[in-house]
Amino acid sequence: MSIATIDPSTGRVLKTFDEMTDQQVEDVLARAADGFDRLRTTTFADRARWMSTAADLLEVDRDDVARMMTTEMGKTYASAKAEVTKCAMASRYYAAHAERFLADEPADAAAIGAVQAYSRYHPMGPVLAVMPWNFPLWQVLRFAAPALMAGNVGLLKHASNVPQTALYLDELFRRAGFPAGAFQALMIESSAVERVLADPRVRAATLTGSEGAGRSVAAIAGQHIKKTVLELGGSDPFVVMPSADVQRAAEVATVARCQNNGQSCIAAKRFIVHDEVFDAFADALVARMSALRMGDPMAEETDIGPLATERGRAEVEEQVQDAARQGARVLCGGQRPDRDGWWYPPTVVTDLTPAMRMYAEEVFGPVAGLYRVSSYDEAIEVANGTDYGLGSNAWTRDPAEQERFATDLDAGMVFINGMTTSYPELPFGGVGNSGYGRELSAQGIREFCNLKAVWVGEGGATGPGAGAHSE
Numbered sequence: 001m002s003i004a005t006i007d008p009s010t011g012r013v014l015k016t017f018d019e020m021t022d023q024q025v026e027d028v029l030a031r032a033a034d035g036f037d038r039l040r041t042t043t044f045a046d047r048a049r050w051m052s053t054a055a056d057l058l059e060v061d062r063d064d065v066a067r068m069m070t071t072e073m074g075k076t077y078a079s080a081k082a083e084v085t086k087c088a089m090a091s092r093y094y095a096a097h098a099e100r101f102l103a104d105e106p107a108d109a110a111a112i113g114a115v116q117a118y119s120r121y122h123p124m125g126p127v128l129a130v131m132p133w134n135f136p137l138w139q140v141l142r143f144a145a146p147a148l149m150a151g152n153v154g155l156l157k158h159a160s161n162v163p164q165t166a167l168y169l170d171e172l173f174r175r176a177g178f179p180a181g182a183f184q185a186l187m188i189e190s191s192a193v194e195r196v197l198a199d200p201r202v203r204a205a206t207l208t209g210s211e212g213a214g215r216s217v218a219a220i221a222g223q224h225i226k227k228t229v230l231e232l233g234g235s236d237p238f239v240v241m242p243s244a245d246v247q248r249a250a251e252v253a254t255v256a257r258c259q260n261n262g263q264s265c266i267a268a269k270r271f272i273v274h275d276e277v278f279d280a281f282a283d284a285l286v287a288r289m290s291a292l293r294m295g296d297p298m299a300e301e302t303d304i305g306p307l308a309t310e311r312g313r314a315e316v317e318e319q320v321q322d323a324a325r326q327g328a329r330v331l332c333g334g335q336r337p338d339r340d341g342w343w344y345p346p347t348v349v350t351d352l353t354p355a356m357r358m359y360a361e362e363v364f365g366p367v368a369g370l371y372r373v374s375s376y377d378e379a380i381e382v383a384n385g386t387d388y389g390l391g392s393n394a395w396t397r398d399p400a401e402q403e404r405f406a407t408d409l410d411a412g413m414v415f416i417n418g419m420t421t422s423y424p425e426l427p428f429g430g431v432g433n434s435g436y437g438r439e440l441s442a443q444g445i446r447e448f449c450n451l452k453a454v455w456v457g458e459g460g461a462t463g464p465g466a467g468a469h470s471e
Protein backbone atom coordinates (compact mmCIF):
# COMPACT_ATOMS: atom_id res chain seq x y z
CA MET A 1 0.00 0.00 0.00
CA SER A 2 2.99 2.32 0.00
CA ILE A 3 2.22 3.64 -3.51
CA ALA A 4 -1.12 5.26 -2.86
CA THR A 5 -3.31 8.31 -3.16
CA ILE A 6 -4.23 9.39 0.36
CA ASP A 7 -6.33 12.53 0.74
CA PRO A 8 -4.34 14.72 3.15
CA SER A 9 -7.39 16.72 4.15
CA THR A 10 -9.03 13.59 5.62
CA GLY A 11 -6.26 11.00 5.86
CA ARG A 12 -8.41 8.56 3.86
CA VAL A 13 -6.74 6.12 1.46
CA LEU A 14 -8.44 6.67 -1.90
CA LYS A 15 -6.52 4.38 -4.22
CA THR A 16 -3.56 2.01 -4.01
CA PHE A 17 -1.18 0.91 -6.73
CA ASP A 18 0.95 -2.21 -7.14
CA GLU A 19 4.67 -1.80 -7.44
CA MET A 20 6.03 -2.93 -10.81
CA THR A 21 7.48 -6.44 -10.97
CA ASP A 22 11.12 -6.94 -11.99
CA GLN A 23 9.92 -7.97 -15.44
CA GLN A 24 7.82 -4.81 -15.81
CA VAL A 25 10.81 -2.68 -14.82
CA GLU A 26 12.92 -4.53 -17.37
CA ASP A 27 10.29 -3.84 -20.05
CA VAL A 28 10.35 -0.12 -19.19
CA LEU A 29 14.15 -0.01 -19.44
CA ALA A 30 14.12 -1.85 -22.77
CA ARG A 31 11.52 0.58 -24.14
CA ALA A 32 13.61 3.51 -22.88
CA ALA A 33 16.67 2.25 -24.74
CA ASP A 34 14.64 1.78 -27.94
CA GLY A 35 12.97 5.11 -27.41
CA PHE A 36 16.35 6.81 -27.18
CA ASP A 37 17.47 5.24 -30.46
CA ARG A 38 14.39 6.73 -32.09
CA LEU A 39 14.33 10.09 -30.35
CA ARG A 40 17.99 10.94 -30.90
CA THR A 41 17.50 10.82 -34.67
CA THR A 42 14.51 13.16 -34.69
CA THR A 43 14.93 16.85 -35.47
CA PHE A 44 14.48 19.81 -33.17
CA ALA A 45 11.48 20.73 -35.31
CA ASP A 46 9.84 17.33 -34.68
CA ARG A 47 10.44 17.54 -30.95
CA ALA A 48 9.29 21.15 -30.78
CA ARG A 49 6.04 20.18 -32.47
CA TRP A 50 5.41 17.38 -29.97
CA MET A 51 6.42 19.54 -27.01
CA SER A 52 4.04 22.29 -28.14
CA THR A 53 1.28 19.68 -28.40
CA ALA A 54 2.07 18.61 -24.83
CA ALA A 55 1.61 22.25 -23.78
CA ASP A 56 -1.76 22.36 -25.56
CA LEU A 57 -2.85 19.13 -23.86
CA LEU A 58 -1.85 20.47 -20.45
CA GLU A 59 -4.06 23.48 -21.02
CA VAL A 60 -6.99 21.34 -22.15
CA ASP A 61 -6.54 18.98 -19.17
CA ARG A 62 -5.83 21.77 -16.68
CA ASP A 63 -8.82 21.58 -14.36
CA ASP A 64 -8.85 17.77 -14.13
CA VAL A 65 -5.11 17.54 -13.52
CA ALA A 66 -5.29 20.30 -10.92
CA ARG A 67 -8.10 18.51 -9.07
CA MET A 68 -6.03 15.33 -9.07
CA MET A 69 -3.00 17.11 -7.61
CA THR A 70 -5.11 18.77 -4.93
CA THR A 71 -6.56 15.40 -3.96
CA GLU A 72 -3.16 13.71 -3.89
CA MET A 73 -1.14 16.27 -1.94
CA GLY A 74 -3.44 18.99 -0.64
CA LYS A 75 -2.31 22.13 -2.47
CA THR A 76 -5.09 24.59 -3.15
CA TYR A 77 -6.97 24.07 -6.38
CA ALA A 78 -6.12 27.62 -7.46
CA SER A 79 -2.40 27.02 -7.06
CA ALA A 80 -2.68 23.63 -8.75
CA LYS A 81 -4.28 25.26 -11.81
CA ALA A 82 -1.49 27.85 -11.88
CA GLU A 83 1.06 25.03 -11.74
CA VAL A 84 -0.43 23.35 -14.81
CA THR A 85 -0.40 26.64 -16.70
CA LYS A 86 3.24 27.19 -15.78
CA CYS A 87 4.10 23.72 -17.11
CA ALA A 88 2.51 24.56 -20.44
CA MET A 89 4.47 27.81 -20.57
CA ALA A 90 7.81 26.10 -19.85
CA SER A 91 7.10 23.41 -22.45
CA ARG A 92 6.61 26.11 -25.06
CA TYR A 93 9.74 27.90 -23.87
CA TYR A 94 11.94 24.86 -24.53
CA ALA A 95 10.12 24.06 -27.76
CA ALA A 96 11.04 27.54 -28.95
CA HIS A 97 14.62 27.82 -27.65
CA ALA A 98 16.15 24.31 -27.44
CA GLU A 99 17.77 24.42 -30.86
CA ARG A 100 19.46 27.74 -30.12
CA PHE A 101 20.62 26.60 -26.67
CA LEU A 102 22.20 23.47 -28.17
CA ALA A 103 23.70 25.00 -31.31
CA ASP A 104 27.37 24.23 -32.06
CA GLU A 105 29.70 26.60 -30.23
CA PRO A 106 32.62 27.68 -32.40
CA ALA A 107 36.12 27.92 -30.87
CA ASP A 108 39.16 29.91 -32.05
CA ALA A 109 40.31 27.38 -34.66
CA ALA A 110 43.41 29.31 -35.76
CA ALA A 111 44.74 29.46 -32.18
CA ILE A 112 44.80 25.65 -31.97
CA GLY A 113 46.05 24.86 -35.47
CA ALA A 114 42.68 23.76 -36.83
CA VAL A 115 40.69 24.78 -39.87
CA GLN A 116 37.57 24.29 -37.84
CA ALA A 117 36.92 23.76 -34.13
CA TYR A 118 33.71 23.73 -32.17
CA SER A 119 31.78 22.10 -29.33
CA ARG A 120 28.64 20.09 -30.05
CA TYR A 121 25.89 18.98 -27.67
CA HIS A 122 24.67 15.39 -27.85
CA PRO A 123 21.94 13.79 -25.71
CA MET A 124 23.23 11.26 -23.16
CA GLY A 125 20.41 8.70 -23.19
CA PRO A 126 17.83 7.58 -20.63
CA VAL A 127 17.88 9.81 -17.54
CA LEU A 128 16.27 8.71 -14.27
CA ALA A 129 14.30 11.48 -12.55
CA VAL A 130 13.51 10.90 -8.86
CA MET A 131 10.91 13.49 -8.00
CA PRO A 132 9.03 14.88 -4.98
CA TRP A 133 5.33 15.42 -4.39
CA ASN A 134 5.27 19.12 -3.56
CA PHE A 135 4.94 20.44 -7.13
CA PRO A 136 4.09 17.08 -8.63
CA LEU A 137 3.68 18.32 -12.18
CA TRP A 138 6.12 21.23 -12.31
CA GLN A 139 9.13 19.45 -10.78
CA VAL A 140 8.83 16.74 -13.41
CA LEU A 141 8.05 19.03 -16.30
CA ARG A 142 11.00 21.31 -15.70
CA PHE A 143 13.23 18.25 -16.06
CA ALA A 144 11.29 16.57 -18.86
CA ALA A 145 10.80 19.50 -21.25
CA PRO A 146 14.51 20.33 -21.69
CA ALA A 147 15.56 16.67 -21.47
CA LEU A 148 13.23 15.52 -24.25
CA MET A 149 13.97 18.57 -26.39
CA ALA A 150 17.68 17.66 -26.17
CA GLY A 151 16.84 14.13 -27.38
CA ASN A 152 17.19 12.36 -24.04
CA VAL A 153 14.50 10.06 -22.76
CA GLY A 154 13.00 10.29 -19.27
CA LEU A 155 12.31 7.66 -16.62
CA LEU A 156 10.23 9.01 -13.78
CA LYS A 157 10.32 7.59 -10.26
CA HIS A 158 7.76 9.85 -8.67
CA ALA A 159 7.04 10.22 -4.95
CA SER A 160 4.89 7.36 -3.67
CA ASN A 161 2.01 9.66 -2.68
CA VAL A 162 1.39 11.13 -6.15
CA PRO A 163 0.94 8.02 -8.34
CA GLN A 164 -1.96 9.40 -10.35
CA THR A 165 0.05 12.46 -11.35
CA ALA A 166 2.90 10.12 -12.35
CA LEU A 167 0.57 8.11 -14.57
CA TYR A 168 -0.83 11.26 -16.14
CA LEU A 169 2.70 12.34 -17.07
CA ASP A 170 3.46 8.86 -18.41
CA GLU A 171 0.67 9.34 -20.94
CA LEU A 172 1.11 13.03 -21.68
CA PHE A 173 4.19 12.88 -23.88
CA ARG A 174 2.98 9.84 -25.79
CA ARG A 175 -0.34 11.57 -26.46
CA ALA A 176 1.64 14.56 -27.67
CA GLY A 177 3.39 12.46 -30.33
CA PHE A 178 6.75 11.57 -28.79
CA PRO A 179 7.94 8.04 -29.70
CA ALA A 180 7.10 5.15 -27.36
CA GLY A 181 9.65 4.96 -24.57
CA ALA A 182 10.52 8.68 -24.70
CA PHE A 183 9.02 9.25 -21.27
CA GLN A 184 7.80 6.60 -18.84
CA ALA A 185 6.82 6.39 -15.20
CA LEU A 186 8.30 3.64 -13.07
CA MET A 187 5.87 2.60 -10.34
CA ILE A 188 8.54 1.62 -7.86
CA GLU A 189 9.48 2.35 -4.28
CA SER A 190 12.65 4.20 -3.40
CA SER A 191 14.40 0.95 -2.49
CA ALA A 192 14.23 -0.06 -6.17
CA VAL A 193 16.02 3.10 -7.38
CA GLU A 194 19.47 1.52 -6.96
CA ARG A 195 18.74 -1.28 -9.37
CA VAL A 196 17.44 1.10 -12.05
CA LEU A 197 20.29 3.55 -11.66
CA ALA A 198 22.87 0.76 -11.80
CA ASP A 199 21.48 -0.45 -15.11
CA PRO A 200 23.91 0.41 -17.93
CA ARG A 201 21.08 1.67 -20.12
CA VAL A 202 20.44 4.51 -17.66
CA ARG A 203 23.01 7.22 -18.27
CA ALA A 204 22.35 9.83 -15.57
CA ALA A 205 20.01 10.86 -12.78
CA THR A 206 18.36 13.93 -11.41
CA LEU A 207 16.80 14.08 -7.98
CA THR A 208 14.62 16.72 -6.42
CA GLY A 209 13.92 15.98 -2.81
CA SER A 210 15.46 15.80 0.61
CA GLU A 211 19.11 15.85 1.53
CA GLY A 212 19.03 12.20 2.61
CA ALA A 213 17.57 11.02 -0.69
CA GLY A 214 20.11 13.17 -2.55
CA ARG A 215 23.04 11.65 -0.71
CA SER A 216 21.77 8.15 -1.40
CA VAL A 217 21.14 8.65 -5.13
CA ALA A 218 24.42 10.52 -5.64
CA ALA A 219 26.33 7.73 -3.89
CA ILE A 220 24.78 5.07 -6.14
CA ALA A 221 25.42 7.19 -9.24
CA GLY A 222 29.01 7.72 -8.10
CA GLN A 223 29.54 3.97 -7.87
CA HIS A 224 28.49 3.67 -11.49
CA ILE A 225 30.16 6.89 -12.70
CA LYS A 226 26.96 8.55 -13.77
CA LYS A 227 26.24 12.23 -13.72
CA THR A 228 23.70 13.64 -11.26
CA VAL A 229 21.85 16.88 -10.73
CA LEU A 230 20.56 17.39 -7.19
CA GLU A 231 17.85 19.87 -6.21
CA LEU A 232 17.57 19.48 -2.47
CA GLY A 233 16.15 21.34 0.46
CA GLY A 234 16.62 24.90 1.56
CA SER A 235 16.13 27.23 4.49
CA ASP A 236 15.99 30.43 2.51
CA PRO A 237 16.68 33.73 4.26
CA PHE A 238 14.40 36.73 3.77
CA VAL A 239 16.28 39.83 4.97
CA VAL A 240 14.45 43.08 5.66
CA MET A 241 16.58 46.23 5.95
CA PRO A 242 15.54 49.69 7.26
CA SER A 243 15.00 51.22 3.81
CA ALA A 244 12.55 48.47 2.77
CA ASP A 245 8.85 48.95 2.20
CA VAL A 246 8.04 47.01 5.37
CA GLN A 247 4.32 46.49 4.73
CA ARG A 248 4.95 45.20 1.24
CA ALA A 249 7.79 43.00 2.54
CA ALA A 250 5.44 41.46 5.13
CA GLU A 251 2.77 40.88 2.49
CA VAL A 252 5.23 39.08 0.19
CA ALA A 253 6.83 37.27 3.15
CA THR A 254 3.47 35.68 3.99
CA VAL A 255 3.06 34.37 0.46
CA ALA A 256 6.72 33.34 0.27
CA ARG A 257 6.38 31.30 3.47
CA CYS A 258 2.91 29.83 2.98
CA GLN A 259 2.77 29.16 -0.77
CA ASN A 260 2.01 25.49 -1.40
CA ASN A 261 0.90 25.15 2.24
CA GLY A 262 4.45 26.02 3.29
CA GLN A 263 5.99 23.09 1.41
CA SER A 264 8.31 24.64 -1.12
CA CYS A 265 12.07 24.22 -1.28
CA ILE A 266 12.37 27.92 -2.15
CA ALA A 267 9.87 29.14 0.43
CA ALA A 268 11.37 31.89 2.56
CA LYS A 269 11.84 30.19 5.93
CA ARG A 270 14.01 32.49 8.02
CA PHE A 271 12.98 36.14 8.32
CA ILE A 272 16.01 38.20 9.30
CA VAL A 273 14.91 41.69 10.17
CA HIS A 274 16.88 44.81 11.05
CA ASP A 275 16.26 46.16 14.53
CA GLU A 276 14.93 49.48 13.21
CA VAL A 277 11.99 47.82 11.45
CA PHE A 278 11.71 44.57 13.42
CA ASP A 279 8.60 45.41 15.42
CA ALA A 280 6.71 46.85 12.47
CA PHE A 281 7.57 43.84 10.31
CA ALA A 282 6.81 41.30 13.05
CA ASP A 283 3.39 42.86 13.76
CA ALA A 284 2.51 42.93 10.06
CA LEU A 285 3.71 39.36 9.49
CA VAL A 286 1.80 37.97 12.47
CA ALA A 287 -1.36 39.82 11.40
CA ARG A 288 -1.14 38.50 7.86
CA MET A 289 -0.22 34.93 8.84
CA SER A 290 -3.09 34.84 11.37
CA ALA A 291 -5.54 36.08 8.75
CA LEU A 292 -4.85 33.23 6.30
CA ARG A 293 -7.86 30.99 5.84
CA MET A 294 -7.05 27.32 6.36
CA GLY A 295 -9.58 24.90 4.96
CA ASP A 296 -10.83 22.75 2.09
CA PRO A 297 -8.13 23.05 -0.59
CA MET A 298 -10.77 22.86 -3.32
CA ALA A 299 -12.61 25.93 -1.99
CA GLU A 300 -11.95 29.23 -3.73
CA GLU A 301 -11.62 31.21 -0.50
CA THR A 302 -8.97 28.89 0.99
CA ASP A 303 -5.43 30.21 1.34
CA ILE A 304 -3.86 27.18 2.94
CA GLY A 305 -4.70 23.48 2.86
CA PRO A 306 -3.34 20.51 4.82
CA LEU A 307 0.24 19.29 4.79
CA ALA A 308 0.81 16.49 2.31
CA THR A 309 1.77 13.66 4.63
CA GLU A 310 1.27 12.63 8.22
CA ARG A 311 5.04 12.24 8.65
CA GLY A 312 5.61 15.76 7.32
CA ARG A 313 3.10 17.24 9.75
CA ALA A 314 4.66 15.37 12.69
CA GLU A 315 8.09 16.72 11.74
CA VAL A 316 6.93 20.35 11.59
CA GLU A 317 5.08 20.00 14.87
CA GLU A 318 8.14 18.53 16.59
CA GLN A 319 10.41 21.30 15.26
CA VAL A 320 8.11 24.00 16.68
CA GLN A 321 7.68 22.18 20.00
CA ASP A 322 11.44 21.75 20.30
CA ALA A 323 11.93 25.51 19.86
CA ALA A 324 9.16 26.36 22.33
CA ARG A 325 10.56 23.94 24.92
CA GLN A 326 13.89 25.74 24.72
CA GLY A 327 12.47 29.24 25.17
CA ALA A 328 11.36 30.41 21.72
CA ARG A 329 8.15 32.48 21.62
CA VAL A 330 5.32 31.32 19.36
CA LEU A 331 3.66 34.53 18.17
CA CYS A 332 0.78 32.85 16.34
CA GLY A 333 -0.30 29.32 15.40
CA GLY A 334 1.71 26.44 16.80
CA GLN A 335 -1.26 24.19 17.66
CA ARG A 336 -2.61 21.58 15.28
CA PRO A 337 -6.40 21.70 14.98
CA ASP A 338 -8.45 18.82 16.31
CA ARG A 339 -9.72 17.31 13.08
CA ASP A 340 -8.95 14.49 10.67
CA GLY A 341 -6.24 15.10 8.09
CA TRP A 342 -2.79 16.61 8.36
CA TRP A 343 -3.43 20.24 9.18
CA TYR A 344 -0.98 22.70 10.65
CA PRO A 345 -1.75 26.41 11.00
CA PRO A 346 0.38 29.37 9.84
CA THR A 347 2.84 29.92 12.67
CA VAL A 348 5.44 32.56 13.58
CA VAL A 349 8.25 31.75 16.04
CA THR A 350 10.90 34.12 17.39
CA ASP A 351 13.79 34.19 19.89
CA LEU A 352 15.41 31.25 18.12
CA THR A 353 18.87 30.06 19.18
CA PRO A 354 21.38 27.75 17.49
CA ALA A 355 20.48 24.98 19.97
CA MET A 356 17.00 24.70 18.44
CA ARG A 357 16.28 22.42 15.48
CA MET A 358 14.48 25.19 13.60
CA TYR A 359 17.66 27.27 13.56
CA ALA A 360 19.55 24.94 11.25
CA GLU A 361 16.94 22.60 9.77
CA GLU A 362 14.52 23.14 6.94
CA VAL A 363 10.94 23.55 8.19
CA PHE A 364 8.65 22.10 5.52
CA GLY A 365 5.38 23.70 6.58
CA PRO A 366 3.86 27.16 7.14
CA VAL A 367 6.19 28.17 9.98
CA ALA A 368 8.18 31.40 9.88
CA GLY A 369 11.27 31.83 12.04
CA LEU A 370 11.86 35.47 12.94
CA TYR A 371 15.38 36.75 13.70
CA ARG A 372 16.43 40.22 14.90
CA VAL A 373 19.73 41.69 13.66
CA SER A 374 21.32 45.09 14.09
CA SER A 375 23.55 45.51 11.01
CA TYR A 376 24.09 44.47 7.41
CA ASP A 377 27.02 42.26 8.43
CA GLU A 378 24.98 40.48 11.08
CA ALA A 379 22.16 39.95 8.58
CA ILE A 380 24.59 38.29 6.18
CA GLU A 381 26.07 36.19 8.96
CA VAL A 382 22.66 34.83 9.99
CA ALA A 383 21.47 34.48 6.38
CA ASN A 384 24.54 32.44 5.41
CA GLY A 385 24.58 30.57 8.71
CA THR A 386 23.07 27.28 7.52
CA ASP A 387 24.46 24.43 5.41
CA TYR A 388 21.85 25.18 2.75
CA GLY A 389 22.13 27.67 -0.10
CA LEU A 390 19.13 27.48 -2.41
CA GLY A 391 17.21 30.75 -2.79
CA SER A 392 17.54 33.99 -0.83
CA ASN A 393 15.63 37.24 -0.56
CA ALA A 394 16.63 40.72 0.55
CA TRP A 395 14.46 43.80 0.91
CA THR A 396 16.17 47.17 0.61
CA ARG A 397 15.68 50.30 -1.47
CA ASP A 398 19.35 51.22 -1.21
CA PRO A 399 21.03 50.43 -4.57
CA ALA A 400 24.47 49.94 -3.01
CA GLU A 401 23.03 47.50 -0.49
CA GLN A 402 21.21 45.65 -3.28
CA GLU A 403 24.54 45.14 -5.03
CA ARG A 404 26.16 43.89 -1.84
CA PHE A 405 23.38 41.39 -1.16
CA ALA A 406 23.63 40.03 -4.70
CA THR A 407 27.29 39.24 -4.05
CA ASP A 408 27.30 38.34 -0.36
CA LEU A 409 24.31 36.00 -0.08
CA ASP A 410 25.71 32.49 -0.42
CA ALA A 411 22.94 30.91 -2.48
CA GLY A 412 22.05 29.74 -5.95
CA MET A 413 19.47 32.50 -6.35
CA VAL A 414 19.09 36.02 -4.98
CA PHE A 415 15.83 37.94 -5.29
CA ILE A 416 15.87 41.60 -4.21
CA ASN A 417 12.51 43.16 -3.21
CA GLY A 418 10.67 40.05 -4.30
CA MET A 419 10.33 36.36 -3.46
CA THR A 420 12.31 33.54 -4.98
CA THR A 421 10.45 32.02 -7.90
CA SER A 422 11.46 29.79 -10.79
CA TYR A 423 11.39 31.13 -14.33
CA PRO A 424 12.40 29.25 -17.47
CA GLU A 425 14.61 32.22 -18.32
CA LEU A 426 16.75 31.95 -15.16
CA PRO A 427 18.89 29.07 -13.88
CA PHE A 428 17.48 27.28 -10.83
CA GLY A 429 19.52 25.41 -8.25
CA GLY A 430 21.57 25.68 -5.11
CA VAL A 431 24.93 25.38 -3.42
CA GLY A 432 26.05 23.53 -0.29
CA ASN A 433 23.56 20.99 1.01
CA SER A 434 20.93 22.38 -1.36
CA GLY A 435 22.59 20.41 -4.15
CA TYR A 436 24.37 21.08 -7.41
CA GLY A 437 23.68 21.48 -11.09
CA ARG A 438 21.05 23.73 -12.56
CA GLU A 439 17.60 23.35 -14.03
CA LEU A 440 15.81 25.75 -16.37
CA SER A 441 17.42 28.33 -18.70
CA ALA A 442 20.04 27.31 -21.27
CA GLN A 443 22.07 25.74 -18.46
CA GLY A 444 19.26 23.33 -17.59
CA ILE A 445 19.06 21.78 -21.05
CA ARG A 446 22.84 21.37 -21.22
CA GLU A 447 23.13 19.40 -17.95
CA PHE A 448 22.28 16.10 -19.59
CA CYS A 449 24.28 16.54 -22.76
CA ASN A 450 27.67 15.28 -23.80
CA LEU A 451 29.58 18.41 -24.79
CA LYS A 452 31.81 17.03 -27.50
CA ALA A 453 34.93 18.91 -28.64
CA VAL A 454 35.46 18.70 -32.40
CA TRP A 455 38.79 19.64 -34.05
CA VAL A 456 39.21 19.49 -37.81
CA GLY A 457 42.64 19.87 -39.42
CA GLU A 458 43.70 20.24 -43.02
CA GLY A 459 44.88 16.65 -43.15
CA GLY A 460 48.59 17.68 -42.99
CA ALA A 461 51.23 17.09 -40.29
CA THR A 462 50.30 19.77 -37.73
CA GLY A 463 47.66 19.48 -35.02
CA PRO A 464 46.81 17.11 -32.17
CA GLY A 465 48.65 13.85 -32.48
CA ALA A 466 51.64 15.48 -34.15
CA GLY A 467 52.45 17.98 -31.36
CA ALA A 468 54.68 17.68 -28.29
CA HIS A 469 51.99 17.73 -25.65
CA SER A 470 48.74 15.90 -25.53
CA GLU A 471 46.28 15.09 -22.79
Ligand code: NAP
Binding pocket: 130, 131, 132, 133, 134, 135, 139, 157, 158, 159, 160, 161, 188, 189, 190, 191, 193, 208, 209, 210, 211, 212, 213, 214, 216, 217, 230, 231, 232, 233, 234, 264, 265, 266, 362, 364, 390, 434
Ligand atom coordinates in the same frame (compact mmCIF):
# COMPACT_ATOMS: atom_id res chain seq x y z
P1 NAP B 1 12.03 12.87 -0.30
O1 NAP B 1 11.49 12.07 0.80
O2 NAP B 1 13.49 12.99 -0.44
O3 NAP B 1 11.40 12.25 -1.63
C1 NAP B 1 11.74 12.74 -2.90
C2 NAP B 1 11.83 11.58 -3.86
O4 NAP B 1 12.96 10.78 -3.52
C3 NAP B 1 10.63 10.65 -3.81
O5 NAP B 1 10.38 10.15 -5.09
C4 NAP B 1 11.10 9.54 -2.89
O6 NAP B 1 10.43 8.34 -3.10
C5 NAP B 1 12.55 9.44 -3.29
N1 NAP B 1 13.44 8.91 -2.27
C6 NAP B 1 13.38 9.12 -0.93
N2 NAP B 1 14.41 8.50 -0.34
C7 NAP B 1 15.14 7.89 -1.31
C8 NAP B 1 16.31 7.09 -1.32
N3 NAP B 1 16.97 6.80 -0.20
N4 NAP B 1 16.75 6.63 -2.50
C9 NAP B 1 16.11 6.93 -3.65
N5 NAP B 1 14.99 7.67 -3.70
C10 NAP B 1 14.51 8.15 -2.54
O7 NAP B 1 11.51 14.35 -0.28
P2 NAP B 1 10.02 14.85 -0.15
O8 NAP B 1 9.62 14.73 1.27
O9 NAP B 1 9.17 14.19 -1.18
O10 NAP B 1 10.18 16.38 -0.60
C11 NAP B 1 10.56 17.35 0.31
C12 NAP B 1 12.02 17.72 0.15
O11 NAP B 1 12.31 18.01 -1.20
C13 NAP B 1 12.33 18.99 0.89
O12 NAP B 1 13.58 18.87 1.51
C14 NAP B 1 12.36 20.04 -0.20
O13 NAP B 1 13.08 21.18 0.12
C15 NAP B 1 12.95 19.27 -1.31
N6 NAP B 1 12.65 19.92 -2.59
C16 NAP B 1 13.66 20.53 -3.28
C17 NAP B 1 13.39 21.20 -4.46
C18 NAP B 1 14.47 21.90 -5.25
O14 NAP B 1 14.23 22.23 -6.40
N7 NAP B 1 15.63 22.15 -4.70
C19 NAP B 1 12.09 21.24 -4.94
C20 NAP B 1 11.09 20.61 -4.21
C21 NAP B 1 11.39 19.94 -3.04
P3 NAP B 1 9.29 7.83 -2.08
O15 NAP B 1 8.18 8.84 -2.14
O16 NAP B 1 8.91 6.52 -2.60
O17 NAP B 1 9.93 7.78 -0.72
